[in-house]
Structures are given as C-alpha cells and as structure tokens.
Amino acid sequence: MNSFSSVQHFNNLFNEYYDRFIRFAWGYVKEKQVAEDFVSEAFTTYWENKEDLLPDTKPHAYILSIIKNKCINYLQHLQVRQRAEKEINAHAEWLLSTRINTLQACDPDFIFSDEIQKIVESTLNKLPQKTRQVFILNRYQGLSYKDIANQMDLSTKAIEFHMSKALAQLRFSLKDFIHLLLFLFYFQ
Structure with a gap:
C-alpha cells in the first residue's frame, strides 16, 4: 500500500470508528475525556505499528483491543483506589468508635x-x-x-x-x- 492510500485508509478507518470507539470506552470509564484520550492513543498506536502487524490483522479489531485494555487498566486502578479508600475509611471509623467507647467507659x-x-x-x-x-x-x-x-x-x-x-x-x-x-x- 502506498503512502497516500495508507493515509486515506487510516482516515476512512478513523472517520468510521472514532465516535463508536469513544462511545464504547465512555460506556465503561464514564468520563468522556478519558475515553477520547484512550481512543486517540489507540489510533496513534495503530498508525505507529501498522507496518509491523500481520497481514490478516483487522485494524478496527486491533484498535478496539487497545481501547479495551486501556479501559481495563483504568478500571482496575479505580478499583484498587476504592479499596484503599474503603480500608482507610474503615480504619478511621474503627478509631472513632474506639475513642467513643473509651470515653463512654471513662x-x-x-x-x-x-x-x-x-x-x-x-x-x-x-x-x-x-x-x-x-x-x-x-x-x-x-x-x-x-x-x-x-x-x-x-x-x-x-x-x-x-x-x-x-x-x-x-x-x-x-x-x-x-x-x-x-x-x-x-x-x-
């Protein structure tokens, strides 16, 4: 594929799937800017690696896989953060309860x-x-x-x-x- 047709193919791919991919990512991460960043990064990764991909690689599936993995990493990070916040809150609640009980027993x-x-x-x-x-x-x-x-x-x-x-x-x-x-x- 020559350079012009490669760019044209990429533009067609981008125009056809960009909004769909944003809706897909946004459905999971619930933040539009994060979804847009993931989609832009996925398209960039595809463009940078397109020459190294196997001939039977489907570009839209490759890009969606990148977006999916970015969403998973993002959500796992949120999950870890929420667990940590929950543990901190539980510890703070325990400390407060202990102080109340100690004061009541005083x-x-x-x-x-x-x-x-x-x-x-x-x-x-x-x-x-x-x-x-x-x-x-x-x-x-x-x-x-x-x-x-x-x-x-x-x-x-x-x-x-x-x-x-x-x-x-x-x-x-x-x-x-x-x-x-x-x-x-x-x-x-």
Whole structure:
C-alpha cells in the first residue's frame, strides 16, 4: 500500500470508528475525556505499528483491543483506589468508635481514685531519681522538655529518654486501666 492510500485508509478507518470507539470506552470509564484520550492513543498506536502487524490483522479489531485494555487498566486502578479508600475509611471509623467507647467507659471518679493514685505513686517511687524528677516536672508542673533540660543541665534527648522510660513503666503498671492510659498518656 502506498503512502497516500495508507493515509486515506487510516482516515476512512478513523472517520468510521472514532465516535463508536469513544462511545464504547465512555460506556465503561464514564468520563468522556478519558475515553477520547484512550481512543486517540489507540489510533496513534495503530498508525505507529501498522507496518509491523500481520497481514490478516483487522485494524478496527486491533484498535478496539487497545481501547479495551486501556479501559481495563483504568478500571482496575479505580478499583484498587476504592479499596484503599474503603480500608482507610474503615480504619478511621474503627478509631472513632474506639475513642467513643473509651470515653463512654471513662469514670472520672475511678481515674482519680485512691487505688489509681497508689499505683501511680508506687510506680513513680520505683523509678530512678532522674526519671521520676523529669516525669514530675513535665506532667505535674507542666514544664516543657526544653525547660526541664535547662533546669537539670541535660540534653533534650536525655529528657525524652527519661520520659519514655517513665511512661513505659506507668503503661505497664496501669495496663488494666486502658481508659486511664488514654487520658493520661495519649496526648504526650
């Protein structure tokens, strides 16, 4: 086929099938611009590869196969995205539900009960002196890590270490009082 007749054949093919192929793709992807892009890309791919195709290849079937595969890839991508969004929403819903349940289970009288205070005091008394002092300055006196570091002549990293150590021990001691843990330690 000479160059002119090849171009003419392509133009005829384009004119006859372009709108049909757009309707086909649009029926699946539900976005006209995406459908138009897929069809244009498919025609371009056909034009670029027409010399390498087998003689019995039907151009319209070849182009439609490209469009079909592009639509499948697009829809599979949407499916993966929707699954991820669903999982994120489910996790967010679980977190919200947990916060609601924890708050509903919270008993302020119990949190400030003598029993809890004794557990906290006992745990703090078992801590090394610096760790206990850092915890008290931060949680009871409201000093920042930086202020504590300056006052105790330690680095901020050292203060973080002591606080982590104190909180870990308190979490262990209060493991049976989960709602209390959230109240005392969730917002560090």
